[in-house]
Amino acid sequence: MPPASGSPGEETAPWGGGAYRGGVDGEPPEPARLAELVAALSLGIDLGFGQPMEHVLRQCLIALRLAERAGLDEQQRAVVYYTALLINVGCHTDAHEQAKWFGDDIAFKSRKYDGQPYGLRGAIRGIRLLGAGSPVLRRFRIGLEFAIAGHRDVDRMLQYHGRLARSLGERLGLPYPVLDALTCAYEQWDGRGWPGERAGDRVPVAARLAQIAEYVEVAHRLGGVTAARRTVRERAGRQFDPDLARLLYADAPLLLADLGAVGTWEAVIDAEPALAVVLTGDAIDTALRAVADFVDLKSPYFLGHGTAVADLTSAAGVRVGLSRAEISQLRRVGLVHGLGRLGVSNAILDKPGPLGAGERERARMQPYLTERMLRQSPALAPLGRLAAMHRERLDGSGYPRGLTGTAIPLPARLLGAADVYRAMREPRSYRPALDPEEARARLRDEARAGRLDADAVAAVLGAAGHAVPRRLDGPGGLTRREVDVLRLLARGLSNKDIAARLVITSKTVGNHVEHIYAKIGASTRAAAGLYAVRHGLLPEDEPAKMG
Structure with a gap:
C-alpha cells in the first residue's frame, strides 16, 4: 500500500519487510506482523471506551465488508483496514483531563454510543457528568471552572484526537492515505464534526467507513440488525455518508452476519488487504516504542515511563550477562509492560489520595490486561507473559497471580526492579519524584524485605548509576527555561503551579507556554507531552551516585 501519489508535503516511511528477530538464541522466532500489533492495541482502545474486547476488531470487519460492497479496490481497503483499527486511538491521550472534568474517564467515554454524540443533547449529557463522583461543593467548583475555561479545553481535546492518532500512524510508518483518514x-x-474543516466527500472515504462501522457494531451487538438499521437511518446525511448508510441499511443482514460467531482476531488478521506488513529487525522495536510512548500519554505522571523502563531493564540485563537475544526480548517486554493501563481509569491512576479497596483492585488489573491484549499474537504473546509478572514479588505478595520465588524468572525480576526504580524517580499524583539516592535506598529496602530479587536490584541500580544525563535544552529552538516549563506543563501542572515551582509569575509562565506551543506546533497538554517524550525531555533523569 504505497502513499498516494501527489500527496502534498507528505513523506512517510515505507512498509517494513522481513521477519522479526527475537526470542531465544537458536530458535526461529514467530514473524511479527504490524496488523497484530495494531490489533492488540485496539483491544486496549476497547477497554478505554468501556466496551467488550474485540469491539474495534468487529468494526474493522464491518468497515471492510462495506468497503467491498461499495466497490473499493484492494489498495483502498488496506487504507480502510488500518483506519478502522486506529481511528479512536487518540481518545485516551487526554484521559487525565477527562477524569478531571467528568470523573471516571472510561465511564464517560462509554456513553459515546448512548445517543447523539454531538450537538445539544451531547453537550447537556456532558454537563450533567461534570465532577462526577466528587462532593457537591467540589462539583460546583468544577462546573464553574468548566464554564469559564474548561469547555474550551474539551473542544481542543476533540480537535486534537485525530491529529494525535495521525502522529502514531506516522511513527508506525503508515502511508499518507491512512494518516489523512x-x-x-x-x-x-x-461538516459539524471536529475540527470541522471538512464535510461531504472531502472527508476521506476510509474515515467515513470506519465511523459508520464503529456505531453500527455497538448497535448491532446490543440490538441486532433492527438497531443497526435504525442507527444508520437516524444519522444518514448528518454524521454518516448517506450513500454508505443506504448500502449498509439495504445489506445489513449480509454485512453483519456471523460477527458474533467467527473467531474475530483470526478473521481480522487474515482479512488484511494487500501484502501483509511484516516487521524486521529494529522495526519491531521502533513500532513497540511508538506504541509505548503513545499509551503513556494517558497520564502526565507516566510520560516516557515505558521507554525508560525498557532502557533500564535492558541495561541491567547486560550487567547480569543475558544473551543478546534475551536482552532484545527484555527491552521489548519493558516497552509493552504498561499497555494494560489503557483499561484503568485515570480517576484511579491520577488520584492524589489513597485508593479505596475497589480502586486498588481495578489498578491491580493492569498486568493481567497487558497479557490479555497480547496473548492472541504468536509474536507478542511471549512478551505479554513476562510483562504480566512485573508486579509479582518473591514473597508472594505481588499480583496478578501471587507467584513466589523461582516461579518468577530472572527477566521478570529485572523488569520488576526497573519498574519500581523508574516509578520512584518520576512524580506521581500523590508524591513528588524521589531523588536518586532516596530511590536507591528504597529499592534496596525492597530487596532486604524479600520482595525484590537482590541481584536484580543490584543490576538495576548499577545500570541507573551509569545513566547518561538527558539533554536539558535545545529541541525546536526552546530555551532552557522553556524546557523547564514544558516538562511541568506536560505533567499536567497549571500555570499557577508552574509559577510556584519555578518561582516566577503566572503571567511569565503564560508567555512561556504561548511561545512553547508556537515553537513545537501544539496546543494541548497531550501534544506537548508527546513532543517532550519524543525529544528526550521526559522522563527527566539525573545520574545516580555510585556506591
Whole structure:
C-alpha cells in the first residue's frame, strides 16, 4: 500500500519487510506482523471506551465488508483496514483531563454510543457528568471552572484526537492515505464534526467507513440488525455518508452476519488487504516504542515511563550477562509492560489520595490486561507473559497471580526492579519524584524485605548509576527555561503551579507556554507531552551516585 501519489508535503516511511528477530538464541522466532500489533492495541482502545474486547476488531470487519460492497479496490481497503483499527486511538491521550472534568474517564467515554454524540443533547449529557463522583461543593467548583475555561479545553481535546492518532500512524510508518483518514476521524458528513474543516466527500472515504462501522457494531451487538438499521437511518446525511448508510441499511443482514460467531482476531488478521506488513529487525522495536510512548500519554505522571523502563531493564540485563537475544526480548517486554493501563481509569491512576479497596483492585488489573491484549499474537504473546509478572514479588505478595520465588524468572525480576526504580524517580499524583539516592535506598529496602530479587536490584541500580544525563535544552529552538516549563506543563501542572515551582509569575509562565506551543506546533497538554517524550525531555533523569 504505497502513499498516494501527489500527496502534498507528505513523506512517510515505507512498509517494513522481513521477519522479526527475537526470542531465544537458536530458535526461529514467530514473524511479527504490524496488523497484530495494531490489533492488540485496539483491544486496549476497547477497554478505554468501556466496551467488550474485540469491539474495534468487529468494526474493522464491518468497515471492510462495506468497503467491498461499495466497490473499493484492494489498495483502498488496506487504507480502510488500518483506519478502522486506529481511528479512536487518540481518545485516551487526554484521559487525565477527562477524569478531571467528568470523573471516571472510561465511564464517560462509554456513553459515546448512548445517543447523539454531538450537538445539544451531547453537550447537556456532558454537563450533567461534570465532577462526577466528587462532593457537591467540589462539583460546583468544577462546573464553574468548566464554564469559564474548561469547555474550551474539551473542544481542543476533540480537535486534537485525530491529529494525535495521525502522529502514531506516522511513527508506525503508515502511508499518507491512512494518516489523512486518521486526521479526519471525528469529521462528519454535514461538516459539524471536529475540527470541522471538512464535510461531504472531502472527508476521506476510509474515515467515513470506519465511523459508520464503529456505531453500527455497538448497535448491532446490543440490538441486532433492527438497531443497526435504525442507527444508520437516524444519522444518514448528518454524521454518516448517506450513500454508505443506504448500502449498509439495504445489506445489513449480509454485512453483519456471523460477527458474533467467527473467531474475530483470526478473521481480522487474515482479512488484511494487500501484502501483509511484516516487521524486521529494529522495526519491531521502533513500532513497540511508538506504541509505548503513545499509551503513556494517558497520564502526565507516566510520560516516557515505558521507554525508560525498557532502557533500564535492558541495561541491567547486560550487567547480569543475558544473551543478546534475551536482552532484545527484555527491552521489548519493558516497552509493552504498561499497555494494560489503557483499561484503568485515570480517576484511579491520577488520584492524589489513597485508593479505596475497589480502586486498588481495578489498578491491580493492569498486568493481567497487558497479557490479555497480547496473548492472541504468536509474536507478542511471549512478551505479554513476562510483562504480566512485573508486579509479582518473591514473597508472594505481588499480583496478578501471587507467584513466589523461582516461579518468577530472572527477566521478570529485572523488569520488576526497573519498574519500581523508574516509578520512584518520576512524580506521581500523590508524591513528588524521589531523588536518586532516596530511590536507591528504597529499592534496596525492597530487596532486604524479600520482595525484590537482590541481584536484580543490584543490576538495576548499577545500570541507573551509569545513566547518561538527558539533554536539558535545545529541541525546536526552546530555551532552557522553556524546557523547564514544558516538562511541568506536560505533567499536567497549571500555570499557577508552574509559577510556584519555578518561582516566577503566572503571567511569565503564560508567555512561556504561548511561545512553547508556537515553537513545537501544539496546543494541548497531550501534544506537548508527546513532543517532550519524543525529544528526550521526559522522563527527566539525573545520574545516580555510585556506591
